[in-house]
Amino acid sequence: MKGKPKKKIRITPPADFAAGMKGVAVAMDHAVSQMGPIRAMKALSKLNQKNGFACPGCAWPDPDDKRSLFTEYCENGAKAVAEEATLKRADPFFFSQLSVSDMLSWSDYDIGKSGRLTHPMLKIAGDDFYQPIEWEEAFELIAQHLNQLQSPDEAIFYTSGRSSNEAAFLWGLFARAFGTNNMPDCSNMCHESTGVALSQTLGIGKGSVVLDDLYKADVVIVIGQNPGTNHPRMLQALEQLKANDGMVITINPLEEAGLKRFKNPQRARDYVTNGTTITDLFLQVKINEDVTLLKAIMKILAKRDEVSHDVFDHDFIRDKTIGYQELIDDLKQYSVEDLATQCGIPIDHIEKACEIIAPAKKIIICWAMGLTQHKNGVENIKECVNLLLLKGSIGKEGAGTCPVRGHSNVQGDRSVGIMHHPSPQLNKALKDEFGFDAPETSGLDTVNSIQAMHEGKAKVFIGLGGNFVSAASDTTYTFKAIRNCDLTVQISTKLNRSHLVTGKTALILPTLGRSEKDVKNGNHRVVTIESSMGKVHKSEGHLNPASDVLMSEPEIVAHIADKTLRKKVNVDWLTLATDYTLIRDKIGNVIHGFNNYNKRVEDSGFYLPNHSRTGDFSNMPEGRARFSVCALPKHSLTEDQFILMTMRSHDQFNTTIYGMHDRYRGVYNERRVVFMNPKDMEKNQFQKLDLIDLESEYDGIKRKAEKFYVVPYNIPQQNLAAYFPEMNVLVPINHFADQSNTPISKSIIVSVKKHISS
Ligand code: SF4
Secondary structure (H helix, E strand, O other): OOOOOOOOOOEEEOOEEHHHHHHHHHHHHHHHHHHHHHHHHHHHHEEEEOOOEEEOOOOOOOOOOOOOOOOOOOOOHHHHHHOOOOOOOHHHHHHHOHHHHHHOOOOHHHHHOOEEOOEEEEEEEOOOOOOOOHHHHHHHHHHHHHHOOOOHHHHEEEEEOOHHHHHHHHHHHHHHHHHHOOOOEHHHHOOHHHHHHHHHHHHHOOOOOOOHHHHHOOEEEEEEHHHHOOOOOHHHHHHEEEEEEOOOEEEEOOOHHHHOOEEEEOHHHHHHHOEOOOOEEEEEEOOOHHHHHHHHHHHHHHHHHHHHOOOOOHHHHHHHHEOOOHHHHHHHHHOOOHHHHOOOOEEEHHHHHHHHHOOOOOOOEEEEEHHHOOOHHHHHHHHHHHHHHOOOOOOOHHHHHHEOOOOOOOHHHHHOOOOOOOOHHHHHHHHHOOOOOOOOOOOOOOOHHHHHHHHOOOOEEEEOOHHHHHHHHOOOHHHHHOOOOEEEEEEEOEHHOOOOOOOOOOEEEOOOOOEEOOOEEEEOEEEEEOOOOOOEEEEEOOOOOOOOOOHHHHHHHHHHHHEEEOOOOEEEOOHHHOHHHHHHHHHHHHHOOOOOOHHOOOOOEOOOOOOHHHHOOOOOOOOOOOOOOOOOOOOOOEEEEEEEEOOOOEEEEEOOOOOOOOOHHHHHHHHEEEOOOOOHHHHHHOOOOOEEEEEEEEOEEEEEEEEEEEEOOOOOOOOEEEEEOOHHOOOOOOOOOOOOOEEEOEEEEEEEOOOOOO
């Protein structure tokens, strides 16, 4: 076991505010301890600035106009930069001392703290150690493996949301030129349900609001989202909304600190006052009963509208939508009492929500994975769209859809062509620009890629960033799938578990981080990314790279493509990767909305076209936005079963574990915890911090997660919460959201029992 002796778990009452002095202190501690004071100040002063680099954390947008000098970031942004710009190194000496088997026994936290990768490394079949390899040899090895495949569809080209638009475009171009649409990405595991639902209802798979809208709304509903930890700067936007007399309704199984109160670290008075109360009404919904609650709200609103005719926006409904009557007819079959019982919220609380919503003209609904990672993930979002359409709250200032994306460029990667379904328009544009025929059949998404590798139908996996084995569901199954591959390649900045659970032969290709200078032939190169709100902007690193040997992601992709395809397609890969303005010219020629890319991205960037933002639904089949009739979720739990949701701690970003605490929920030094209602603990005769085992059973297959501490918490009865990725082991690979294939990581049926030491 690595590192210092483990500290004992400590539990305190949950925090009742986010950020404040403590947030600043924690951010500085992470930054200075990992980067040193000078590098830390240099890095943080450039973070999210117009002439600086984009945060490698979440996809929350930067303000269009004025930015705070030096402090345009949150605690978790500082942690993300500290991780990337750490002075620690996982160099060839490090790898010569440690076998893969040794490192595999470490925690994700310890693996991540090994530092930056500095050299390309190779692990040959049967060996337990990585050894250095020259770049050219590494590219040659990948090309050999790819070219030996029986079919291009035996290769998987994964993309994480960290990759720039330039790297992602080249990656998609390469995969298609090679002959496959096997392009799973991290979207498949998070917001795929959003893309499907919004495309089917509003004609575009992205949200409709920009940052300024959040300041101007009458009501913002935050549902299935914990911005205090996962998108902390969103709290500043909500604070601004409150200052403008807007209201916030929060819908979630847990009452999270960030949605109670926010102490803005940039405002001196917040250090001595209570800060801003964010939530006006908290509705503690049971896990996955969001549709049920939304139906209850819409039913009460419909009843009021029958009398006054002014609760719904009937002009908007008549002119812009289709399916209204079917929705109203469907609501008639339910009783509010039954809906309230099922979702776990007293009727008077639902009435209070309706009091707030009924007079509002401008409503925004924000959501994240609390809605998407369920069997009915797509319908969860369609029900949100229903409420917005009833209120005419799409396509006008201060109103609309606001899915908040997790990884900083996950939306941009999709915009520039990372998707497993073929697009006739894109394929035609690629043919016109590059002269080759892209494949016309759908490729594999994340779940299907894992199944294909498990069955031996896919043999080479290349990950452009990310930590695939930890992010994916059904850990044991996924490990086996990856180990089945002949070759796995990870293009990465830092060591993670995906470098240790590998194919027979494994390569690590180290790449530049966002914060680092990317210089070629004396030119400082910039990349571009897209925020959660569809704004494309540039990012320029300012720190010295972790090693002289690193290559940028576009260069690595270009070299792999050049070696693999030789002259099979008419693309000058290496020239494109030398000068990213050339890649952007190509993107501008191929992808709608990116015309004149290089010029428009100068200064603070540009918004991509988004017709739902202006209420134009002419690209929908009937030229109108569509109401949907959604079914109630059904979970037939036995008396002793629970629904478990996975979630992140406050010391975590996706699979990166910054630390062992979850300050906002009052848990210190431990991640193997399960949050449980005290009444359920009593019923099961569990004491605080007892060790328990969890088991899920789907299709006769039992999956186990053992030795987790029980923590009493304010969570609905028969609901549990625990951390991702530790609980991925319980998520069955073949259970996912209808239509989007997003794993059901937020509604896993489990049983629990006290752990018995053997
Ligand atoms: S809100 Fe997100 S993008 Fe902004 S600094 Fe924090 S982690 Fe980075």
